Amino acid sequence: MTSATTPPLGQKLTAMIKPCPRLLVVDDHSIHAQALLEIFQRDHDVIIASSGAQAFEICRSSLPDLIILDAVMPGTDGLEVCRKLKTDQDTKDIPVILLIAWDDPEAETKAMEAGAVDIITKPINPAIGRARVNAHLTLKAQSNLLQSLAFVDGLTGVANRHRFDEGLEAEWRRCRRLITPLALLMIDIDNFKKFNDCYGHLVGDACLQEVAAILKGQIGRSHDLLARYGGEKFVCLLPDIYFDGALKKAEAMVQAVRDRAMPHTASKTASVVTISMGVAVTIPGPDRQPNALVSIVEAQLHEAKRRGRNQVCGQELAGYFSNSLK
Ligand SMILES: [Mg+2]
Secondary structure (H helix, E strand, O other), rough: OOOOOOOOHHHHHHHOOOOOEEEEEOOOOOHHHHHHHHOOOOOEEEEEEHHHHHHHHEEEEEOOOEEEEEEEOOOOOOOOHHHHHHHHOOOOOOOOEEEOOOOOOOOOOHHHHOOOOOOEOOOOHHHHHHHHHHHHHHHHHHHHHHHOOEEOOOOOEOOOOOHHHHOOOOOOHHHHOOOOOOEEEEEEEOOOOHHHHHOHHHHHHHHHHHHHHHHHOOOOOOOEEEEEEOEEEEEEEOOOOHHHHHHHHHHHHHHHHHOOOOOOOOOOOOOOOOOEEEEEEEOOOOOOOOOHHHHHHHHHHHHHHHOOOOOEEEEOOOOOOOOOOO
């Protein structure tokens, strides 16, 4: 089994700070752009744009980690470019540092009002420029880390309950709009309380991590979501899959966990760790809420337990679009 320890936050943060962050420098004067290139090119991947229009084009093809933007440019000036970047869903979270003249105190206020995270005055002091850019890249990485932690189960590394609740609502709406099926799988480790009593909670944690890793290995598509529902329960949200396909997927999961042959001498079901699963599939209709799917899947999981565990029970929900279910 894998270790029950998770990497400390500091390590996670270091991993999130890229070794060579991508900086977009926007300045209409090539001499200024060149000076910025020389300051940052040693530790950063620097891209140069000479206008706001070019900056937007670059952002469309690949998002930079931070933007250094000249406030005074012909056409769309830096303040306007900054405002636009901050209203676009794709670019609003990229930190923007505005370059302003050292003798223009009003420009600083305007830069902050436009959504800049900081300013650097011209002529640039290279040490201050580097320090400010690095400080904001670190802050951004910290904010990304906090955001990701809010959706991740700390023990197993899969999505948490909060992420699942949001995913279920979103997929329900999407599948209803597209008239396509949505499958929900609920997974419970059999006799897990006995496992903890027998082997202790640290081994119990390692077992949860191992089962999460096995389940994760079984879901192949990027839009499938595996989450820890609580305790030794996991859920799996599979959009665009019909009942037969969802059952097959669930049976493969049950087998994969059993085949890993993690010893469980206290189990009443087998001498190894096993799981039971409920499956529910529907094409979401306007007359039903996502919770209906959760209730059915819980009942099916309960039925799998009642029939002796280490197996799958499933139900497809006849509903508004039931004729479309295949
Ligand atoms: Mg300029």
